[in-house]
Amino acid sequence: MTAAERELSEGRPRVPGMKPAVEAERLVKQYRGRAGTVDAVRGVDLRVRAGEVFGFLGPNGAGKSTTIRMLTTLMSITSGTARVAGIDVMADPDAARRRIGVALQEAGLDPRQTGRELLVLQARLFGSSRAQAADRAQELLELVDLVEAADRRIKGYSGGMKRRLDLASALVHEPEVLFLDEPTTGLDPASRLTVWEELRRFNARGTTVFLTTQYLEEADQLCDRLAIIDGGLIVLEGTPQQLKAELRQRRDLNADPTLDEVFLDATGRTRERLAGEVQEVSA
């Protein structure tokens, strides 16, 4: 491994001294329920550098969504620390919120508003004036190709349109870090490709993308680096190429394995056990 590759795999900054976009140390989340304490996340360490697309993979219930909810200030942290864009999310959640965009598993939209109204409202909540919010909404509607549907109520939108609008609403304030929790789940292949293109476009503009997905092909296509979480702990981290090369070498394979084989190896799952947890897709 070259020095550059080693730096990349460890999430070290491209420019020395540059703060990581996301940094978590010994992040823990415990829930207290009737059946006792549940450890959803058991000490996650993460470092995502500015400008990269970082994939966060894991089977259902592994702790992906819980981790992303802690990083985006939506859930309290039991112990450990998390910094996003250099801001401690527990100490100063509002400052962190100004620097992040969030699109969660279900497109979080208000079906009774129009697409334009939703974007204007979101921009206003991030401090834009009425005129600035209207301009920004128009700009984003053009970016995600929803100008024609802009003044229709969201309840009439297709799944793909809702997802694109959700992405646009996460971008109203030009966030430094964009958190996406399964952004393409439930979309048809064409809509999935559109979302991929948009993510690449946002990333090319300098936005760091932190992405969870159950589609390994998606991670392979989009991510500069990825981490696999299982049972609340990170079990593997690196670039897709590094992870495949490591497995190929370790198992003495003739060709590079696929990312789903890497995933199965890392999580100790078989394809049968995995059915219904992680899906392989090609868009």
Add this chain to the structure above:
Amino acid sequence: MSAAQQAGVLGGRALREGLRTPESLAPTLFIPVFFLVVNFGQAGKIFPSSSTAFLHGQTYAAFQLPISLLLAASFGSAALYLVEDIEGGYFDKLRAAPVSRSALVLGRLLAEAVKSVFITAVLVVLALPFGVSIASGPLGFLLLLVLTSLWAVVFAGFMQLIALKTRSAAATNSGGLVFFPLLFLTPNFVPRDLLTRPMEIAATFNPVTYVMEALRSLILQDFAWAPLVLGFGVVAVLGVLMVALNVRLIRDYD
């Protein structure tokens, strides 16, 4: 943007939501009018205005109107829309924005107050053919609108607490039923001093009694300050309590 401005923006959105679901307003208007008509129809002759001192020369419908106003003000849909936001993920979208947690609570409550002003005014107009007038005049009518809408805020705040705690539409709906015993443990058919002793004690401990008596005083009499101070005092205390509890729940919301 200040928390008040944020609450205004969120309140505007909640009002738009209400306007786009006019069907949700139908029961809010129909059931209170139904109560007014039925109660007046059943007891109007028992309490003729000419010989019933507590009516101050008005019809029994005027005595009944505060019940209909409070009923309408307690039909607010803020909590149910909040559950929809929670279930649909939009509430998380709002929570992930740098919005004051108080504004998240107050936005919907503000919209509820505005809706209540409109509904109260419509109900008063609908009550006019039953011989009802507002004895305290235009200023009294204004106070009537303010007091009823403040009660709407209190009750919507209570319902939002259930919504935030349970995150369930069914539980939130059931929580609304708590208002019916509160409404009937009041001097709703006759003044408090004519109630049986146990009912009088129950009514005395029921905060709704004081709001009802304040509204009634505005309808039946010229300004009577004692019931008004009590009525506004009750909604002020309960309003502050509900907002504080809501904000606390949102801050601890995981």
